[in-house]
Amino acid sequence: MSEFHSPVMIGKCLNYLNLQAGKVYVDATLGGGGHSLAMLQQEPEIKLFAFDQDVEAINEAHHVLSGYNATLIQANFRDLRTQLAFRKVKGIDGILFDLGVSSHQLDETERGFSFDRDAKLDMRMNRESGITAETIINEYSFEELKRIFKEYGEEQASGRIARAVEREREKHHISSTLELAKIIESVVGVGSKESLKTKVRIFQALRICVNDELAALSSALNDAINLLNPGGRIVVMSYHSLEDRIVKNTFKDAETDCICPPAIITCICSHRSKIKMLTRKPITADPAEISQNVRSRSAKLRAAEKKWGKQ
């Protein structure tokens, strides 16, 4: 297993991608390059474009994939369409999204993703741009904080935690992960399972907000479906319910023919089904993999194939 990141459900991803020599594939979330390497090892004659917004992932993957034919692109996958157009790629035959953060990002204390390691509240996947969690925590209004905790963390105690943040920052600037963890504990207590889960949810909410993860995902999935050539495959692995809901609903919309409200008798929307689902229910990792790689426990894989003919 790579120390940078252990790739999840490699065999299943490869099966659904159905790689073919000479065709064009995209790894939208390169990370440590584990999935990209597996793709290139299985079919070295593919043309692979791999994205990551984190320069450290790109640097790591340069080593891992040296000797293979891959184009590494440091960019947000929300810019998939323009980045590929810039490289004269008009259509793709498969794309993989392995969402979230890599183990390397979580383990690197100074990135500020973990609540049990003292670091600056940063949480940006791309450290060259965007606002940090520190800015959000210190400058956003009570109402905004409450919304972020509720919407992106699905946290019951959102209001009370937002209020506690507000009280604390009146006394001093909040700059570290441990300071924020203590504020959360001041509301939900220390040491219980529920307190731990609350910290996970609040840190997840901030990470999603800092990186605008849900909007980027939604727009990239639609672009990816449109870019797929007939018979091309899209495979997405998500790690929490907010992401999975977006994947499920985007696939459902793309699979549906007419989306007119039921009261309309003759279709006026001209919406046509673009994909066929390959997974009715999300695919999960086998117990053997889960016992080896705890991160795989929450993974949900959904896959679809672009339809042939007029859409």
Ligand SMILES: C[S@@+](CC[C@H](N)C(=O)[O-])C[C@H]1O[C@@H](n2cnc3c(N)ncnc32)[C@H](O)[C@@H]1O
């Ligand atoms: C779970 S890791 C991928 C691991 C990879 N499949 C492997 O085998 O090593 C997710 C990666 O996607 C990147 N990422 C997340 N959201 C992104 C986005 N919107 N655009 C580009 N990269 C993104 C993260 O920086 C991280 O490196």
